[in-house]
Amino acid sequence: DTEVTQTPKHLVMGMTNKKSLKCEQHMGHRAMYWYKQKAKKPPELMFVYSYEKLSINESVPSRFSPECPNSSLLNLHLHALQPEDSALYLCASSPGQGSHNEQFFGPGTRLTVL
Amino acid sequence: GENVEQHPSTLSVQEGDSAVIKCTYSDSASNYFPWYKQELGKGPQLIIDIRSNVGEKKDQRIAVTLNKTAKHFSLHITETQPEDSAVYFCAVQSGFQKLVFGTGTRLLVSP
Numbered sequence: 001d002t003e004v005t006q007t008p009k010h011l012v013m014g015m016t017n018k019k020s021l022k023c024e025q026h027m028g029h030r031a032m033y034w035y036k037q038k039a040k041k042p043p044e045l046m047f048v049y050s051y052e053k054l055s056i057n058e059s060v061p062s063r064f065s066p067e068c069p070n071s072s073l074l075n076l077h078l079h080a081l082q083p084e085d086s087a088l089y090l091c092a093s094s095p096g097q098g099s100h101n102e103q104f105f106g107p108g109t110r111l112t113v114l
Numbered sequence: 115g116e117n118v119e120q121h122p123s124t125l126s127v128q129e130g131d132s133a134v135i136k137c138t139y140s141d142s143a144s145n146y147f148p149w150y151k152q153e154l155g156k157g158p159q160l161i162i163d164i165r166s167n168v169g170e171k172k173d174q175r176i177a178v179t180l181n182k183t184a185k186h187f188s189l190h191i192t193e194t195q196p197e198d199s200a201v202y203f204c205a206v207q208s209g210f211q212k213l214v215f216g217t218g219t220r221l222l223v224s225p
Contacts, residue, residue: 031211042157042203042215043130056211071134094211101146101207105157 004106006091012040012112015081020108023074031055031096032074033103034066037088043105050076050096081113116141116208120216127194135219137204138186147180147187147205150215153200162189194223195224 013019023032026049031050048056049068063085064075069098074091088110092103117140127133137147146165151159153170164171164187171178175194180187191198204216 003181033211042218045212048211050211091172092157096211101211102160102163103213104150104160105150106157107157 004091004093004104006106006109008109009107010110010112012114013078013081014114015083017081018077018079020078021076021089021091021111023076023106024072025093025104025106026072026073027093027104029093029095030071030102031094031101032068033092033094034064034074034076035090035092035105037090037108039087043090047076078111081111083113086113087113089090116144116206116214118204118206118214120204120219122219123217124220124222126192126222126224129194129196131194131223133191133194133198133221133223135189135202135204135221137188137206137216138184139206139214140185141206141208142182142185143186144206144208147178148205148213149176149178149189150203150205151200152164152203152218158201158203192223194221198224199223 007022034046037043046060047066052068065082067075088108090108091106094103120137126138148163175192177190185191202219205213208214
């Protein structure tokens with residue numbers, strides 16, 4: 001299996017809702033990432049998990065809460081989001097060993113905050 | 115931190131022509147340079163990458179060249195096809211696990 005899968009594909013939520021995005025990979029990768037991508041912009045790194053531990057947090061607001069239950073799964077918990085948080089949320093994984101940082105992306109979750 | 119510039123922002127070519135996209139970076143310690151293709155409604159797809167110990171890498175119609183002295187690298191697509199139409203992002207590894215992306219190039223290949 002050489003895919004990164006993400007669910008749901010689309011999500012619409014109100015500013016008071018709590019929702020979660022899910023990501024899964026079965027490539028044996030030990031690093032997993034969350035990116036945010038606004039329209040016509042490049043992906044922006046949010047979080048990195050390495051060997052199931054949070055290794056990078058790019059000063060992301062606390063209304064985004066990542067979780068890595070095991071080496072294959074990555075969640076992003078959302079609470080009290082703002083309309084400006086509407087974006088494509090991308091998950092990626094990489095081997096996480098040595099200098100090999102080939103990152104493989106999932107298809108993304110299109111999030112709309114009303 | 116690392117700064118990556120990408121040009122051009124849009125590129126229109128006729129089918130069969132070649133396309134070249136260029137990126138420059140600022141950190142001379144950077145050593146990994148991937149290129150991604152993103153089609154509408156999809157996530158970025160890794161299409162080719164190069165490490166700082168080589169100057170050129172080729173995979174069928176796609177090639178990447180790296181000039182470490184000048185701190186720039188380029189994507190070359192030959193014999194372009196309509197299915198090559200997409201947004202292309204260069205990226206530079208900054209630190210162990212962080213990729214910094216260029217601003218993207220929208221490539222349009224007309225039949």
